[in-house]
Amino acid sequence: MSRWAQAVSSLAVVALFVPLASAQAGSGAAKQFLASLDLDGNGYVGRDEWSGSGATFVLLDVDLDGWLTGPELTKSTKAGARAVEAPDPSRLAVAIGDLPDLVEPFRRSCLACHDQQRVERAAKDAKGWSETVRKMREKKEASITEKDARAIVEWLSDQRARVALSLASFGTGDPVGAWGMVIGGGDLHLFDRDRNGKLEGGELARLIHQRADLDRDQLLSPGELALLPLAVDRRALFQKLDRDKNGGVSLKELGIPAPLLQLFDRNADQQLERGELPSSRRYGGPISMILIGDAKTALDLLDRDHDKSLSAAELARFPRTLMRFDGDNNASLDPKELETAVTAGRAEGPLAAFDDFFTRYDLDGDGSVARREFPGRDAAFARLDLDGDGVLTSRDAQGGMTRVDFTPEALRWRD
């Protein structure tokens, strides 16, 4: 069984245990669980009290201090519960990272007994390191050399923080969320070229590649590759993917990483529909009028035919966020329904975190943001209105790379 399969199994066991305990004793379940492991009664579970694999210990030891505390076990059990629900190891691997290509002896034996921090600690001084190597060899793993061991420690140092982050994300509730937060929102608008309401094939590949290709050079560097929740050993992964050895992973070379797709693709149809993209209320799309907080204003802005109601056409840009308030299912919002929408929107909080500026504030859809559509201060509006024409248009957005002129002339206030 692979180490990660062992880890999953361990978590599954924990997960099975704790829900039962939770049902019995509520918040005391974790303490009970802790007590069952805490053989010396010091309130913590040390490595010597842990009968499971070293890898699992590392997984649970969120702060990597070499001890398992109650909260760490609590978080882990929650994570374990999720693992039970979705036992696919690849999903777990995505959340917590993949194993590097370590030397086999280390994989087989060292981590079974030693957590990574202990290994690191031993490496702090020459004496400790020699002792560690000696103990490793005493385990009859003659194939591990000091050079190998040093490489392992370097790798551990490199990965420690990342594993901790992944574990923290995993343990606190939303394994999809950490990455899903940067791949949801308006991406359907941006990448669904064929407008079929879903991202598939090249659309999906382009989204993933582009989201990581921060410098827009069409190639993913090792660091950019690490932005994808795939690359625990980013160097190895990079070498594997960069088939043409041109120093970057192209769109074609990356393809659609299966683990990433699996994060979202609930029905396993190899494409992402709207419902599969993160649907947290925080990313629900444009509903900017709540920033103005006035149904009348919203109506004035959106009601182009002045019929005192918002037709489906007028709401075309807000189909999901607003049409759910169409209580009478007549495909339009009357003032009362709009009031409900605004009230609900206000309660939900601003939604359009990832909408761009115009999506967020161009309420009347005329391609520009007038002063009345912008809820900020006059000074903020003036600062954005670089051409001084009184509205924020694409001209004000262009030339982002050109230097902003802060000379007195350029700082002129425009009424």
Add this chain to the structure above:
Amino acid sequence: MRRFLLLLRALAGVLTVVAALGGALSRASLASPAMPIQAGPEGCLQCHVGIESMHPWHELSCTACHGGDAKAVRKEQAHVRPHVAPPHDERLLPRDFDPAWVQFKNPSDLRIVTGTCGACHTASCEDLFKSLHCTTAGHLSDGLYENGLTKERRTRYSIFAVKDGDGRIGRNGFAEFPAFPASDDRARSGELAGHVADLGRKSCMQCHLWSNGTAVRGRLGQDGNYRGSGCSVCHVTYAEDGLSRSDDPTVDRFEPGHPERHAMVKAPPTQTCVRCHFGDASIGLNFRGLAQLVPGMPAGPEVAGTTHALQNGVFYSNDPKVTPPDVHHERGMHCVDCHTVRDVMGDGELYGFMEHAVEIECTDCHGSFDEVSRMTTSRGRKLDHLHAKDGLIWLESKVDGKRHYIPQATHVIDPARPEFNAKAARAMTPKHARLECYTCHAGWNANFLGFHFDRNESFSQLDIISGERTSGRCSTQEKVFATYRQFYVGWNDEGMVAPYLVGFSTMGSVHGRDGALSIDQALPVTASGKSGMTMVHHQLHSTRGQARGCVECHRSPATLGLGSPSFGLAREVAAILDVRGVHLVAVDREALDGSTPLASVPLSGGVAVAARCDDLQGRFETLYVALQGAGIAVIDARKPAFPEVIAFIDCDDPRDVLVRGEMLFVADGRGGVKLFDVADPRRPRLLVRLPTKEARSLDLAWPHLYVADGAAGIKIFDVATPGKVDLAGHLDLNGDPGYDDDAHAVKVMFQYSRPDDGFGERSTARKLAVIAGGLQGYFLFDVTEVGEPERLFPPGGTPIPRTTTASPPESTNRVLDVQVLSRFDLGSPGGDIPTEEHDYALFAVQPLEETMTPGALAIVRITDPEAPKSVAATPMPDGAFRLATAAWYQPPFLRRYALVAGRNATAVVETSASDKPALVGTLFGEALRVRDVVVEEFPLDRMVDEAGKTLKDISHEGSRYFDLAEITRLLHVPLAAEDRLGFRFEEGGR
């Protein structure tokens, strides 16, 4: 406007006028055979019986000076009546305004003085017309240059047009100055510069000898301001309350604005000079041990450490432990005992700046390192009131005749002399020959970084020059930051190192005719395209015998112009980094909760964000976002609604980023520290990689980079030369090399000395490192010498938790982040709690168990780092993981905030009162798992950056800030242990 009153600075030395004028008057009177006036009894005295003799050195008749009809028996016939009704306000009368009436009112008025005083004192009057006291030229220059209204760093205007006229233009002299131009209300009205000229005409045109100032006769509430005009400004004494004590029975004794007596003095006392010199440059205040109040500071009769009566319409601080008087004042000397007649009344040249007009130097009386005083001015003119006796130099006061022993610098450093002072001898060496004496001996100064003026076009105000009420009311008394301790130096135009204070450097807001805000805290820009928020050299007039310590220059990058953490003015946009990416938010200063989100950049795994702000307005240019396990995303944020990722820097495990000048520093976890050249942010270039154990956080106090290195404590690298980076120091936090530290963050500040440490000695200055030590608490280290750090807190012997031997309970707090600053704490209105300037550290404290437990914002007073005092701890229900501070100016007060990164929001804690922090809301309600926050900021005391770029302009030609090479060299000067202390001047018992 009082800021314009920088003239006061320009006129700094000049206070003296009169001593010499007295002498000159006397000499000229006796010498002039053409004197057209005669003394003798007149009919005037039948009414003005008992009136004092104005000019006792040579009796003059009443009408000889005042005109009028001495033979008339009725007042109406005797007195001169005005042809037109004169204004009863401070407007500037035209030069040709009703001469007879002007003469009658004040025979020394400059409009007619040529025919009165000038008839005998011809040369003095001619010089006087060209003096700074008359032209107010220096006064007018700084603000105009700093706002781009003039292109040259020198004066262009005078209050009235004036020409040199004598055919000789001396060094630093000008041939002529045109009159100050009228402002065109419509021209450039969209710019700050378009409003500054109006400011000058409405608030700054009373500070010269053509005017009576604001305290016109009959105006109440001007105690301390009452004075005459023309010669009488200096040579006629006014009482504090402006009331007459004359024996003349006809004088209204209840109407303020009359001379104290009908009598001239040859040498005016300090009391006369300070009728004008109380403005922003404050030399007249400093000299007397007074300081302008910090905004909001309680003061008054019941508040200790402040004046008990209004002077100049305000109270002042006068705490001798904080703002002791100049040693010369303390010994009973007056302004004119140093300043010569030419300093004050001019020497016939048209000068643009005070430093050109003043001829007296400290060395003229105190001698140099090599020789005793020659008893001449720096221009070789003999100082008649200095005398040598038995090898010692003595001064006889021009005002009261008192004799003062003048210590000689060369005696102080001569081991054979009784005056010898070993510490002084270490400092007063040829290496310091290019320092002005008052650089080291300036005891303190009130420095108000950032001023703000407001022009409201919905009101009208008197244009003092035109005499008309025009659109636009200017208000100016809006100080932003305040400090009495901070210290800056630079080069003056003589090539000497001198103390620096803020210049005119005024940001401005304008309300239009409809009352709506049309310009919001815009910062001035000079014609050369640099920031107009300048500093310039000053003679601070707070001289103390005990000098500052060497370290206050040689170990403080802030002193030399690289800026401090305390004077950053927060601007308009914040960048909030959460688990989803970076969110740019337009900040509403008046309602932070209502700030407006502009745009978001989706980024995965962000853990820290740093900003490069532009040099003119402090607005975002580039954001650098550390993405854990990946690298640094570089974002062009110049258009905050349309940010764009422009580059990506591969790193191993970035935890923190810091950008200074053109260098980006990355704390790359186990990958060490990386330095990148980001002169072109699109193409970052790796300069060097520094090995560390687990670099978590960074701070830069040039030339040293401080790295919070986790278990390895704090590592200090000298990064002055990126190609040759050395490990300069190491802080072992727990003091036990056998056990790990837990350094999370570090910040460095410089603590300047104070005039009195409570025991009569100048306090010790030091560079202080404040460390967030995770599970081990916080630490304070003296890092004045990075190679010899000293842990100040916890004191030696204090057991430090050992994080590697046991895991503490989850409730154990970890100190995760820190920010430092200096600030004033306002006292209580009743005076029980004094107003004091303190240093603070703000800590983000979070229990081990992060998921549910609240964190805290802890505020610790570290003024005395050996005995820090926790003054407040605010629970942060959402957790406290990282910290930023922001100081937004909401007129009339600066409001300070701590921005705390929590689980679901950026909590805003107002810390305007250090001991009463208040959680006031969130900055961006849409955030989720906030990692970091950074606010646009304009550093007011940062004149040079670490790339060597001069960030701010300077309004005085020939003066300049230190360049980076000079700064680096000065900061590397080795200092012996004894050099870290201040120097006390001993007088050898005299």
